[in-house]
Amino acid sequence: MNKNEQFVITINRELGSGGRTVGRLLAEKLGVPYYDKAVIKALQEKYNLTTEEIERLKGRKHGWWAEVERILKIDSDMSMDYYQRKRGEMPDLLTTDEMFKTETMILQDLAVEQSCVVAGRSGFHVFRYHPNHLSILIQASMEYRVARVARKQGKTEEEARKTIEQVDKMRENYVRKYTGTSRYDTRNYQLVISADGKTEEEIADMILQYLG
Secondary structure, eight states: OOTTSOOEEEEEEOTTSOHHHHHHHHHHHHTOOEEOHHHHHHHHHHHOOOHHHHHHHHTSTTOHHHHHHHHHTTOSHHHHHHHHHHTTSOOOOOOOHHHHHHHHHHHHHHHHHSOEEEESTTHHHHTTTOTTEEEEEEEOOHHHHHHHHHHHHTOOHHHHHHHHHHHHHHHHHHHHHHHSSOTTOGGGOSEEEEOTTOOHHHHHHHHHHHHO
């Protein structure tokens, strides 16, 4: 990937690996927008976006990006509000085919306008044909993940482990359904990183070093 040209970096991560934070830090260091489930779901919920509505917006003379920029206001408040409301709840992975198509259209159109970092949402698959795309997987040992989830969400280790196991299963089912592959298949990524023994800042810097 050439960071001097328009690019997309996608980060798939295991719950408890710190991948969300890494994505935000990386986007800040590169000076580009960061998009994740919170942003996409907030857009869908607040503006009732569907594939038909997106096509209508794209057909306007002033352009699709102008509308999205107005909605997002290049600001994280809306996405963080959604994340805070959902924090501690089981992630909603009961995605319909229409929702997946809508998410894909939103992400691909955002990436047409400018470079960005995308966390989750099967980004490795959505952008598999993008000419300047880096796909990353961030993993961690179960011990690391349990400790982090327990600390971040105020759970016992037993509760944290149960949450991780449930989320792992749902995310894998989601990826297999909509991409026909496994999110653990390393052939889907150019860079695989273990979070054990590293801070989120260190991982973001590792990725920057990889980019050169």
